[in-house]
Amino acid sequence: MNEERDLFERYLRTKDLKMTSPRETVLQAFLATEGHLSAEDVFDAARRIDPGIGQATVFRTLKLLEGPRRYEHAYRHRHHDHLLCIRCGKLVEFFDPAIEKAQDRVFEKYGFKAIGHMMELKGLCAECTEAVRDSLAK
Amino acid sequence: MNEERDLFERYLRTKDLKMTSPRETVLQAFLATEGHLSAEDVFDAARRIDPGIGQATVFRTLKLLEGPRRYEHAYRHRHHDHLLCIRCGKLVEFFDPAIEKAQDRVFEKYGFKAIGHMMELKGLCAECTEAVRDSLAK
DNA sequence: AGTTTTATTGATAATGATTATCAATATCAA
DNA sequence: TTGATATTGATAATCATTATCAATAAAACT
Numbered sequence: 001m002n003e004e005r006d007l008f009e010r011y012l013r014t015k016d017l018k019m020t021s022p023r024e025t026v027l028q029a030f031l032a033t034e035g036h037l038s039a040e041d042v043f044d045a046a047r048r049i050d051p052g053i054g055q056a057t058v059f060r061t062l063k064l065l066e067g068p069r070r071y072e073h074a075y076r077h078r079h080h081d082h083l084l085c086i087r088c089g090k091l092v093e094f095f096d097p098a099i100e101k102a103q104d105r106v107f108e109k110y111g112f113k114a115i116g117h118m119m120e121l122k123g124l125c126a127e128c129t130e131a132v133r134d135s136l137a138k
Numbered sequence: 139m140n141e142e143r144d145l146f147e148r149y150l151r152t153k154d155l156k157m158t159s160p161r162e163t164v165l166q167a168f169l170a171t172e173g174h175l176s177a178e179d180v181f182d183a184a185r186r187i188d189p190g191i192g193q194a195t196v197f198r199t200l201k202l203l204e205g206p207r208r209y210e211h212a213y214r215h216r217h218h219d220h221l222l223c224i225r226c227g228k229l230v231e232f233f234d235p236a237i238e239k240a241q242d243r244v245f246e247k248y249g250f251k252a253i254g255h256m257m258e259l260k261g262l263c264a265e266c267t268e269a270v271r272d273s274l275a276k
Numbered sequence: 277a278g279t280t281t282t283a284t285t286g287a288t289a290a291t292g293a294t295t296a297t298c299a300a301t302a303t304c305a306a
Numbered sequence: 307t308t309g310a311t312a313t314t315g316a317t318a319a320t321c322a323t324t325a326t327c328a329a330t331a332a333a334a335c336t
Contacts (some may be wrong), residue, residue: 018303018312037291054315059294078216083248092248101243102236103259110221110230119257121241126249156283156332177322192286197323 004031008065017064025050026061081119090125143171146203155202164199206216219256223263 008027029045043058070104081099083092099119107114146165147157167183181196219237221230237257245252 016312020303021314022314052315056295056316057314060272060313076273080221082243091228092250094244094245094248096240099237099239102240103255106221106232106234106259107235107261110232112223112230112259112261113267114259117257117259119255121244121248121250121252123245123253129249136230154283158284158332160285190286194287194324195285198284 012064022050022053022057023061023064025053026058027065029058030062030065081121082121083121150202160188160191160195161199161202163191165203166195167196168200168203184201222258222260 005019005024005027008023012019012023019123026042026046029042029049032045039059042062043053043055046053046058080093080095083094084090104114104115143157143162143165146161150157150161162179163184167180167187170183177197177200179211180200181191181193184191184196194252217232218231221232223229241255
């Protein structure tokens with residue numbers, strides 16, 4: 001059922017490490033922390049689950065989590081980018097393989113290991129382009 | 139002759155700051171440090187030029203050096219995207235024509251008129267990849 | 277020039293984030 | 307269950323960066 005947990009446990013196994021209750025707490029806290037993760041945020045979230053958990057444990061476990069899946073868990077939702085109309089706010093979600101590929105090349109070029117990305121294109125949608133043109137035509 | 143220096147001094151002027159000998163030392167050290175520079179590296183290089191220079195001065199000046207780089211980009215309106223290391227915070231600015239082209243196709247496909255975009259790639263830089271691997275090695 | 281004002285310096289203290297130490301405890305395999 | 311080992315939380319230590327501050331240097335005035 002809990003795929004995240006299984007993945008983590010499998011990873012720990014390969015390192016002769018144990019899946020423990022505090023580690024599970026950190027994992028849950030980590031997954032529950034949407035958006036940008038500071039270790040502090042995860043620590044706070046973990047304390048809400050288990051007030052007795054130690055800060056060092058959170059650091060240690062976060063480090064372990066980098067192993068199988070890295071810090072971000074954006075992978076949980078299917079990845080897509082955004083195309084936003086700045087006039088009416090229309091939002092289009094899209095996925096473009098060519099862009100993904102080009103991004104991979106950038107990661108490689110600079111010696112980075114890819115974790116994820118965020119892209120937002122801003123423009124005027126067709127309707128708004130028309131509307132603007134009309135209003136300019138007076 | 140030294141364009142970097144001039145650019146830096148011009149930037150300092152706009153902030154009512156002074157071009158001093160220690161600051162020039164740090165600038166030289168900064169420019170001389172090939173590749174991946176930690177503040178520590180720059181400090182070492184600066185000390186080779188002026189053994190009496192203080193560590194705090196290096197940190198302060200490095201912070202100032204961020205200014206003109208940003209300023210230059212903003213002034214020239216040169217577009218770039220960001221590649222960020224989520225572990226150490228290293229930020230690489232890059233421009234990739236293939237990505238720009240692919241984005242244009244997306245705009246067109248959805249009938250949008252392009253205005254701009256924001257893209258941030260997240261990953262682990264080479265040093266951090268290594269560091270993480272070491273820390274996981276048992 | 278000299279005087280005043282303000283920015284800058286280096287040393288050091290303080291901070292914030294992360295890591296190491298360690299005795300007590302939990303986990304796993306037999 | 308036992309025994310071996312991994313893990314824990316508390317705390318100390320470390321690392322990188324900042325803040326403080328008295329002494330100094332530079333610019334801006336006489």
